[in-house]
Amino acid sequence: MTHELKLYHYWRSSSSWRVRWALEIKKIKYESIAVNLLKKEQQSAEYIAKNASGFVPCLEINGQPFGESLAIIEWLEEQYPEPSLLPKDRHERLKVRQLALIIAAGTQPLQNLAAQVYYSPDKEKRKEYAQHWINAGFASYEATMSATSNYSFGNTITLADLCLLPQCYNALRFGVELEKYPNIFRVYNNCIELESYQNSHPDKQPGAVV
Numbered sequence: 001m002t003h004e005l006k007l008y009h010y011w012r013s014s015s016s017w018r019v020r021w022a023l024e025i026k027k028i029k030y031e032s033i034a035v036n037l038l039k040k041e042q043q044s045a046e047y048i049a050k051n052a053s054g055f056v057p058c059l060e061i062n063g064q065p066f067g068e069s070l071a072i073i074e075w076l077e078e079q080y081p082e083p084s085l086l087p088k089d090r091h092e093r094l095k096v097r098q099l100a101l102i103i104a105a106g107t108q109p110l111q112n113l114a115a116q117v118y119y120s121p122d123k124e125k126r127k128e129y130a131q132h133w134i135n136a137g138f139a140s141y142e143a144t145m146s147a148t149s150n151y152s153f154g155n156t157i158t159l160a161d162l163c164l165l166p167q168c169y170n171a172l173r174f175g176v177e178l179e180k181y182p183n184i185f186r187v188y189n190n191c192i193e194l195e196s197y198q199n200s201h202p203d204k205q206p207g208a209v210v
């Protein structure tokens with residue numbers, strides 16, 4: 001069965017980038033629809049009807065909208081298994097999902113725009129707050145990931161890297177030094193060479209302000 005896919009996303013959103021990167025790796029065609037977070041388009045009635053959380057990304061599959069980037073990537077993995085973003089071994093898959101969730105559940109939500117805005121109106125305070133949670137998440141990721149492999153788990157790219165690299169992009173925006181985390185920094189340097197990383201990068205997206 002073929003699927004008509006529409007991705008609602010924002011160029012700078014790290015959660016959106018995870019899905020864009022998965023689509024790029026799997027070479028899946030989709031229509032790209034920009035949702036401007038700065039103009040609060042994610043809170044419009046039209047968008048909320050698609051994704052009640054008011055967050056991007058949202059993937060419309062044959063007219064049916066779905067939110068949550070990891071759920072979307074798991075669907076893509078089931079529907080388009082190659083190249084795979086998860087190892088075959090069950091315990092190895094558990095490890096990759098653990099890493100992915102350290103970022104997607106334990107780091108990114110604590111530093112996202114909505115959390116920052118609620119925390120303080122002061123931009124400097126917001127920056128410190130974001131740095132705190134990114135450093136806490138990265139310390140945990142660094143200790144949990146492989147100390148030797150090219151990517152977060154093994155020598156092929158996985159769901160874990162799809163979460164880590166967009167979070168590194170946020171980290172750099174907020175002045176967190178990646179060099180403090182040698183394992184993360186090694187994987188970062190390997191990933192930025194990949195064509196799929198470069199094609200899905202925020203700067204290449206519609207509406208990007210570079």
Ligand SMILES: N[C@@H](CCC(=O)N[C@@H](CS)C(=O)NCC(=O)O)C(=O)O
Pocket residue numbers: 012013014015016037042054055056057067068069070104109112113114115
């Ligand atoms: N758990 C969600 C998180 C999505 C999320 O936090 N999206 C952010 C951008 S990365 C967003 O839409 N923020 C809009 C806002 O804060 O109003 C996912 O993985 O899809």
